Amino acid sequence: MLSFLPLSDLRVAKIMTIPFSLAQQVRSIRMLLGLSVLTMLVACGGSEDSGGSGGLTRVQQGNLDGVLHFGNGVEPEGLDPHIVTGVSENKIVSALFEGLVVKNPVTLEVEPGVAESWDISEDGTVYTFNLRENSLWSNGDTVTAHDFVWSWQRILTPELGAQYNYNLFAVENAERFANGELSDFSLVGVTALDDFTLQVQLRSPTPYFLQLLDHYSTFPVHRPTIEEFGGMSNRLSQWARPGNLVGNGPFTLTEWQINSHLRVEKFDDYWDADKIRLNAVVFYPTENIVTEDRMYRDGQLHRTQEILLDRIPGYREERPEEVNVEPWLGSYFYMFNTNKPPFDDIRVRKAMAMAIDRELLVDSILQGIFEPSYSLVPPDTLGYFPPKTFSYDPEQARQLLAEAGFPNGEGFPAFDVLYNTHEDHRRLAVALQQMWASELNIPAQLLNQEWKVYLENQDNMNYEVSRRGWIGDYVDPNTFLDMYITDGGNNKTGFSHPRYDEIILEEAPRTLDRDARYELYQEAETLLMESMSILPIYTYSTKHLIHPSVHGLTPNIMDYTNLRYVWLEPEASVESAAE
Amino acid sequence: MWRFIAIRTLQAIPVIFVVITVTFFLVRAAPGGPFDDEKAVSAQVQAALEAQYRLDLPMHEQYFAYLGDLFRGDMGPSFNYPGRSVNELIFQGLPITAELGFYAMLVAVGIGVLAGVIASLRPNTAQDYVPMSLAMVGICMPSFLLGPLLVLVFGIWLDVVPVSGWGSTPGEKVLPSITLGAMYAAYIARLSRSGMLEVLSQDYLRTARAKGLPERVVIIKHALRAGLLPVISYLGPAFAGLLSGSFVVETVFQIPGLGRFYVQAAFNRDYTMILGTTTLLATLIVVFNLLSDFLAAWLNPRLRYQFQKGGK
Numbered sequence: 001m002l003s004f005l006p007l008s009d010l011r012v013a014k015i016m017t018i019p020f021s022l023a024q025q026v027r028s029i030r031m032l033l034g035l036s037v038l039t040m041l042v043a044c045g046g047s048e049d050s051g052g053s054g055g056l057t058r059v060q061q062g063n064l065d066g067v068l069h070f071g072n073g074v075e076p077e078g079l080d081p082h083i084v085t086g087v088s089e090n091k092i093v094s095a096l097f098e099g100l101v102v103k104n105p106v107t108l109e110v111e112p113g114v115a116e117s118w119d120i121s122e123d124g125t126v127y128t129f130n131l132r133e134n135s136l137w138s139n140g141d142t143v144t145a146h147d148f149v150w151s152w153q154r155i156l157t158p159e160l161g162a163q164y165n166y167n168l169f170a171v172e173n174a175e176r177f178a179n180g181e182l183s184d185f186s187l188v189g190v191t192a193l194d195d196f197t198l199q200v201q202l203r204s205p206t207p208y209f210l211q212l213l214d215h216y217s218t219f220p221v222h223r224p225t226i227e228e229f230g231g232m233s234n235r236l237s238q239w240a241r242p243g244n245l246v247g248n249g250p251f252t253l254t255e256w257q258i259n260s261h262l263r264v265e266k267f268d269d270y271w272d273a274d275k276i277r278l279n280a281v282v283f284y285p286t287e288n289i290v291t292e293d294r295m296y297r298d299g300q301l302h303r304t305q306e307i308l309l310d311r312i313p314g315y316r317e318e319r320p321e322e323v324n325v326e327p328w329l330g331s332y333f334y335m336f337n338t339n340k341p342p343f344d345d346i347r348v349r350k351a352m353a354m355a356i357d358r359e360l361l362v363d364s365i366l367q368g369i370f371e372p373s374y375s376l377v378p379p380d381t382l383g384y385f386p387p388k389t390f391s392y393d394p395e396q397a398r399q400l401l402a403e404a405g406f407p408n409g410e411g412f413p414a415f416d417v418l419y420n421t422h423e424d425h426r427r428l429a430v431a432l433q434q435m436w437a438s439e440l441n442i443p444a445q446l447l448n449q450e451w452k453v454y455l456e457n458q459d460n461m462n463y464e465v466s467r468r469g470w471i472g473d474y475v476d477p478n479t480f481l482d483m484y485i486t487d488g489g490n491n492k493t494g495f496s497h498p499r500y501d502e503i504i505l506e507e508a509p510r511t512l513d514r515d516a517r518y519e520l521y522q523e524a525e526t527l528l529m530e531s532m533s534i535l536p537i538y539t540y541s542t543k544h545l546i547h548p549s550v551h552g553l554t555p556n557i558m559d560y561t562n563l564r565y566v567w568l569e570p571e572a573s574v575e576s577a578a579e
Numbered sequence: 580m581w582r583f584i585a586i587r588t589l590q591a592i593p594v595i596f597v598v599i600t601v602t603f604f605l606v607r608a609a610p611g612g613p614f615d616d617e618k619a620v621s622a623q624v625q626a627a628l629e630a631q632y633r634l635d636l637p638m639h640e641q642y643f644a645y646l647g648d649l650f651r652g653d654m655g656p657s658f659n660y661p662g663r664s665v666n667e668l669i670f671q672g673l674p675i676t677a678e679l680g681f682y683a684m685l686v687a688v689g690i691g692v693l694a695g696v697i698a699s700l701r702p703n704t705a706q707d708y709v710p711m712s713l714a715m716v717g718i719c720m721p722s723f724l725l726g727p728l729l730v731l732v733f734g735i736w737l738d739v740v741p742v743s744g745w746g747s748t749p750g751e752k753v754l755p756s757i758t759l760g761a762m763y764a765a766y767i768a769r770l771s772r773s774g775m776l777e778v779l780s781q782d783y784l785r786t787a788r789a790k791g792l793p794e795r796v797v798i799i800k801h802a803l804r805a806g807l808l809p810v811i812s813y814l815g816p817a818f819a820g821l822l823s824g825s826f827v828v829e830t831v832f833q834i835p836g837l838g839r840f841y842v843q844a845a846f847n848r849d850y851t852m853i854l855g856t857t858t859l860l861a862t863l864i865v866v867f868n869l870l871s872d873f874l875a876a877w878l879n880p881r882l883r884y885q886f887q888k889g890g891k
Contacts, residue, residue, distance in 0.1 A: 078661045085616065161627030163620055179623050235631050236656045258660070258671060259835035260745065288830050291743055294730055295833070298742040452611025452848055459615070469617070489619025 057299025063549050063570040066279035068563070071292050073305040075259050075285035079240040081216040082155040082162045087471070087559075088305075090216060092283055095264050095563050096247035097219040100129050100148070100198070101210055105554040105562045108382060108475050110210045114143055114220070114248065115198070124205030124512045131196040134271045137222050138245075138252045145192035147220040153185045154226070155217055159233035164217035167473070170206035170509075204509050207517060208476035215474060222246040250276050250564045259285055277567035293545075302550050302568075307543040309424070312367050315545070322545050325369045326555040329378055329472040330540035331480065332370070334417070334432075337464055338494040338533050342412065347404040349532035352465075354390055354397035355439040356432060362538055365427050370538040375529055376484075377521070378539045380557065382475045384518045389529040394439040401440055409441030416447040419467035420454040428537070429467065458492050468492075471540070475558055477521040478508065484528055495533035500524050584873060591865045598861040599649070599854065603642055606845075606853050613658040613848040632658060645854070654858075655851035659844070665855035672837035673859070675745060679755055679828070679836060680821035686760030687817070691767025692810065696803070698768070699775035710768060717765030726758040726831040743833035755832040759825055763817050767810055775806035808878060815871025819864040 055061075062069050073088040081093050100115040115129040135143040152171070155162045156178045169175040172189030176182040189201030202209060212218055225246045226232060229239035238244055245253045250272070251264035265280040267273065286292035289306045296304050307315065307323065315323045336343040343349060358372030371379070375386035398408070406412045417433065419425040426448060433444040444465070449457065457463050470490075472479040482488065485504050486496040503524040511517040528534070542559045552566040614620055614628050629635045633644060648655055654665035694710035701707055733754060734742035740750045778784065779802055787797045826838035837856065844852035 077659055078663075080661065083661050085618070158623055158627055159630070161624050161631055163614075163616070163618070163624055165624065166621070179621075235628075235661045238662050240662060257835060258663070258668065259839055260833075284833070286833070288833070290727065291831060291833050294727075294735065294742040297735060298738075300741070300743070451846060452609075452615055455615045455617065456611045459619070489621065 059299045059302055059547055059549070062282075062302065063568045066277065066568060068278050068281045068550070068566060068568065069300060069302045070281055070283050071286040071295065071301045071304040072283040073285070074287050076262065076283075079245060079253065079256075080235075080237070081219040081221060082151070082160065082164075083235055084216065085163050088283075088285070091561055092262060092264065093216045093219070094249065094561070095251040095281065096245065096249045096253055097216065097221075098135070098249045099215070099219045100131075100213045102562065103211075103214045103558070103560055105552075105556055105560060105565060108556055108558060108560065110214060113214070114148075118210075124207070125202045127200040127202070127209065128193075129198040129200070131198060132271055133196055135248060136269050136271070137248050138267055138269075139222070139225075140269070141222070141224075141246075142195075143220060143248050144195045145198040146195070147223065148198050149190050149192050150223050151220045152190050152218070153188070154221065154232050156185075156188065157233045160235065162217065164215070167212050167215055167217045170202050170204070170209055170212070172201040172203045174203075205512055206509050207512055207514065208474060208478060211474040211476060220248060222248075251281065254280075261285075272564065276564050278563060281563055296545050296547075301545075302547045303553065304545040307545055309367050309369070309543075312369060312543070321548060324542075324544045324546050324555060326542050326559075327371060327378065327380070327557055328540040328542045328559055329381060329475065329479075329557045330470060331373060331376055331378060331536065332467075332469050332538050332540060333373075333376065334535040334537065335466055335468050335493045336533055336535065337461055337466075338531075339461060340464055342404065342406070343415075343464060345404045346531060347400040348406070349535070350390065351397040351401040351404070351440060352436060352442075353532050353535045354393045354400070356435050356535075356537070357392050358537060359392070361428070361431055365431055366538065369541050369543065371541070373536040373539045375525060375536055376470075376534060377477045377480045377525060378472075378557070381472070381477055381480075383514070384477045384521060386477075387522050387526045387529065389526060390532075397440060401442075406442070409443075412440075412442040414443040414445055415464040417444050417465045417467070418447045418449065418454060418457065418463045420451045421448045425467055461492065461494065465535075468534070469540070472558070477518070477525070478504070481521060481524055481528070484533070493533040495528065495531055497527050497531065500527045587869055587872065591869060594865055595858065595862055599646070599858050600642075602854055602857045603645065604638075606848070606850050607638065609848065611848055613850060615848070632656070645851075649858070654855035657849055657852050659847045659849040659852065665851045668840055668852065669837065669855055669859060672835065672840055675834060676822055676825050676829070676836035676838055679745075679752070679759060679825055679834060680818060682752055682756035683760035683763065683821050683825075684814070684818055686756050687763035687767050688810070688814075689764075690760070691764040692771050692807065694764070694768040695771030695810075696775055696798070696806075699772045699779065699806070700798075702776060707772075711772065714765040714768040717761045717768075720761070722758050722762065722827045723831060725761055726754070726828060729754045729758060730831075743831075745832070745834040745836075751832075755828050755834060758831070759821060759828045763821065766817070767813065770809045770813055771807055774809045775802060778802050778806040781805075808875065811878060812871050812875040815867035815869075815874070816864070819860070819867040822863055823860045 056064075058069055070091070072091055074086065076084065076089045076092055077086060078084050079089065079093055079096065081097050084093060098113045100113055100118075101110040102113040103109070104111050114131055114135045116132040118127055118129045120127055131143065131145055133142065137143060152168055154160060155165050156168060156174055158178060158180045165178045169178070173182055173187050174189070177185060177188050189203070191199045193199050225239050225244065226237065229244060230237035242253050242256050247253070250267055250270045252267045253262075254265050255261070255263040262283045263280060266276050266278060270276065284295070284301065286295065286305055289308055292301070292304050292306065293308055293311065295301045312323065312325070336349050338344055338349075358374075362368060362370050362372050374388045374390060377384060377386045379385050401407070401409065417429050419429050426446070429446050433446060436442050436444050458466055458468070470480060470483065482504050483490040484493070484495050485491065485501050503520050508517050508520045508524075511520060542555070546553055549568050549570065550566065551569060553561060554565070614625060620628075626635070633641060636644070645655065652666070654669070657663050657665050657668055660668065694714060698707040698710045730742050733740050740753050741748060744751045784797060784802055787801050788794075822837070823841070824838070825836055826842045828834070829836045829838045840852060841856040841860070843849075844856060
């Protein structure tokens with residue numbers, strides 16, 4: 001009948017001509033619909049019985065049970081105090097272990113930890129610690145001075161490859177032992193005089209030594225456990241896992257599912273257990289700030305590790321008492337490769353530093369939450385204030401650049417500004433590029449590299465100008481200033497000054513009086529800033545959302561948390577839930 | 580046909596071997612190493628670290644040592660998580676990613692087939708254009724946009740499902756499954772529409788209708804079986820894609836699956852972890868492609884006949 005049509009048209013014609021009854025069609029659709037809804041239900045389970053609408057949120061439930069839900073940034077790489085290096089590990093390791101001293105979360109001065117008291121010799125080189133007799137390991141053993149000797153031997157053992165072993169290099173002979181120049185550990189200056197007396201001999205008075213004893217690299221570890229799981233210098237040991245880990249801190253490890261959560265519970269035999277008011281803390285890895293923000297708003301977290309920069313103004317309107325923005329012991333700066341022309345000319349470096357309007361940067365692209373900085377060490381580092389050697393002065397900047405042979409930027413070569421790939425770094429680099437172009441007429445080009453590539457290029461001094469950040473390990477100017485000793489591993493700028501080296505390596509460690517020492521550091525920092533090998537931009541701030549039911553998460557410049565002092569007040573949270 | 584299966588399987592083994600070899604040397608050629616950090620590491624510490632992970636051996640010895648371990652089923656220790664082996668991390672993450680992938684697949688097939696079939700019943704009408712336009716949106720919308728959007732609406736405004744997590748309540752699995760499945764649903768919708776259109780014009784369907792079968796039976800029993808063949812051959816690669824492509828969804832919803840290890844390992848230069856996850860995913864992709872070939876051959880008599888001829 002339709003044979004005159006070509007084949008393709010024939011098909012279309014058939015489809016069009018076959019009559020479909022509407023009822024038939026509806027029936028078949030309904031059937032398919034039913035099937036697929038069924039599939040969805042089987043697949044996903046009933047969604048009605050989950051959600052947050054009916055029951056309590058995790059935060060509300062936590063307030064009733066005394067369980068703190070803690071957003072902790074990146075997933076901890078491990079929990080071995082001698083191996084880990086990160087910030088997120090620090091919070092957990094400090095809950096599971098305790099050093100000779102602990103820091104007061106308000107003043108950051110040291111307080112008794114495992115050591116009840118200590119004596120320091122007149123010349124500041126011999127520390128004698130009296131350990132409390134009721135400090136226990138979580139398996140019931142007593143923490144003794146021998147534990148500390150063995151633990152310090154462990155972190156200094158060359159084969160372990162502990163990145164933070166240098167924290168103990170102030171101890172007599174420790175550095176030589178760690179470098180393999182000395183194999184007899186009994187020559188290293190740490191001795192157990194008896195079970196509860198530990199004596200430490202320093203190679204030179206190190207005024208910030210007590211501060212280091214609250215760093216996890218100096219924590220004691222449980223010898224029988226480590227020996228059971230592969231021995232002293234085995235990095236791949238399983239000892240720091242739930243079920244195996246034995247610690248001496250206020251909490252014990254009960255659960256750790258990687259990339260999901262890590263739970264610690266109150267240690268009832270901890271020497272100060274009566275004062276611990278939390279029953280448990282659950283740490284969540286929250287690498288994705290956006291996800292963390294949603295978790296907080298959904299009532300899954302008591303505390304976030306970060307706040308999205310762009311959300312801060314909104315939250316300040318909406319829930320000001322939950323926004324915690326505080327100064328942090330960290331500096332954001334750029335550094336120059338002082339070996340490469342034209343950055344080998346101090347006038348060029350100064351001109352570039354003076355051409356930047358830091359106040360404007362902070363107010364515009366940084367939401368006003370960071371402090372503009374003109375030096376390396378953050379202000380008020382345990383009473384230390386850095387010198388201010390220059391200020392925003394585009395007029396003088398242009399003059400300096402002209403003196404260096406580039407009047408109005410003429411002849412200035414194009415140069416790369418290196419930063420690791422991240423939106424925040426890019427935004428800042430663009431702003432600096434603009435400021436340098438408009439004030440000095442010099443052509444900066446942006447060069448972003450993936451983290452490890454960026455690190456390698458910095459290490460090899462294969463850059464011209466580069467972004468850099470530094471967070472202090474302990475509260476003392478030295479944690480920043482010792483970066484810039486000649487050929488120091490973290491220097492990476494080519495900065496070298498004999499007087500600077502003398503202060504940092506010789507004079508300051510010998511000066512016991514804090515004020516006198518800070519004067520020396522001021523002198524050193526002035527030298528550093530007058531060479532302008534680094535270009536300070538701002539001082540970091542920590543940014544946390546903290547639920548109103550949480551108390552005792554005291555802000556401090558180290559962002560240091562002592563969970564022993566934290567408690568939850570359910571009443572407050574019921575009120576806020578009712579709002 | 581058995582001979583054919585055997586030959587195809589044997590062909591797959593060198594593919595996996597090449598992937599392992601290329602990955603092994605490529606990750607080591609990448610600038611930066613697993614122990615590079617913002618804080619400088621002293622030469623002694625660096626040497627000790629390299630010794631602990633056998634990086635001090637010559638490259639070819641490392642390679643053969645790795646192959647030897649792999650052959651015994653040991654993918655080595657993770658560089659980034661001291662004390663954890665790659666085996667352990669993978670076998671912790673894989674079941675979660677597979678479960679997520681399975682639910683996403685159900686979503687994809689459920690929605691995709693339904694939309695495709697509905698569209699094919701009345702081509703070039705609103706009933707066709709609406710689901711197909713939605714499918715186009717589904718293909719174009721990246722999961723890092725769709726995920727947060729779903730969370731905002733269903734997790735925060737309507738508050739019917741949790742915004743993140745995995746494993747504590749069944750509701751947590753709804754949004755990630757939909758987010759991950761959406762793009763595949765869209766592809767499946769388009770595939771099943773064209774497959775059905777092809778089939779609906781065939782003579783045997785006219786015969787079915789002519790002998791008085793109800794339309795429901797005609798569509799479901801006769802048309803679907805042949806019309807969904809393209810979908811079935813797509814399922815294998817799609818499932819492999821779901822397993823290897825779940826990184827974004829896992830990050831958005833805070834799911835402890837394999838996808839996050841896969842991507843983080845590359846950034847951390849966690850050599851063994853990169854190798855382990857790449858080897859595993861390459862194997863899965865090869866295996867699923869093989870399986871969908873076999874399945875298609877089993878379902879489609881014409882293909883089966885070809886295979887038999889090839890086998891002779």
